[in-house]
Amino acid sequence: MSTDVSKAVNIALVQANITLGEPDTNRRHIEQGMEQAVSAAVKPDMIVLPEMWNTGYALEQIQELADVEGAETRKWVSAFARSHGVNVVAGSIAEKKADGGIYNTTYIFDRNGNTAASYSKIHLFRLMDEEKYLQAGSEPVLFDLDGTMKAGASICYDIRFPELGRKLALAGADMLIVPAEWPHPRLHHWRTLLMARAIENQMYVIACNRVGTGGTTEFFGHSMIIDPWGEVIVEGGEQEEIVTGTIRPELVQEVRSRIPVFEDRRPSLYL
């Protein structure tokens, strides 16, 4: 395992369409996207998937469709990670936990296929009725891949809460990973909020959004990798594609030394 933070890290975002309420179709489709990502000339160190890719927002059928304790997803994604030697942030799925509740959960696998972490979305999005069908997670999650990628987990609507990104940055995150199903007409919010989280926390933001239509909602893609200075390294279009970019984790410390925001905070005045 490498602990060299000067190493370049290649990222692949699987910006895919999702078929409403069809987990088997979606699993095959997402797996094809992952195969495409690992077949590229530049092999990814980390693959990121979109939010709720197993079911989409088929909330009325979610009790029947959710993956029980994420067992099926964990089995095949873990096997994929191990066989291709790639880290995978497995977007999020509708997961039925042992308490009977349905959660919007991401699993993170390392190159050996081990579960590095899991995170359930803390902020449920009322505009899409999430709170009527899903349970909210209760714990921010930080994880480390390869000893070089110290990342905070967040899902879609979570990016509207700067407190979460700041808490993760203070806990050591150099990057924020954001699987999403973010729709039109809020492209301006998506881009601005992602950039703000990157600039204010001086960290990478790595965001994978879906495309296509779910019911009457249109999703716009525009998956992004943003550096700690707020520069966009890559941005997807509005169709399916594998969006790729390379990051240098050492840049986080360079930016933090240049403008020492974390040293200049006055939390006693505003917390």
Ligand SMILES: O=C(O)CCC(=O)C(=O)O
């Ligand atoms: O906050 C937004 O505008 C979109 C959030 C969303 O679609 C979600 O969390 O699923």
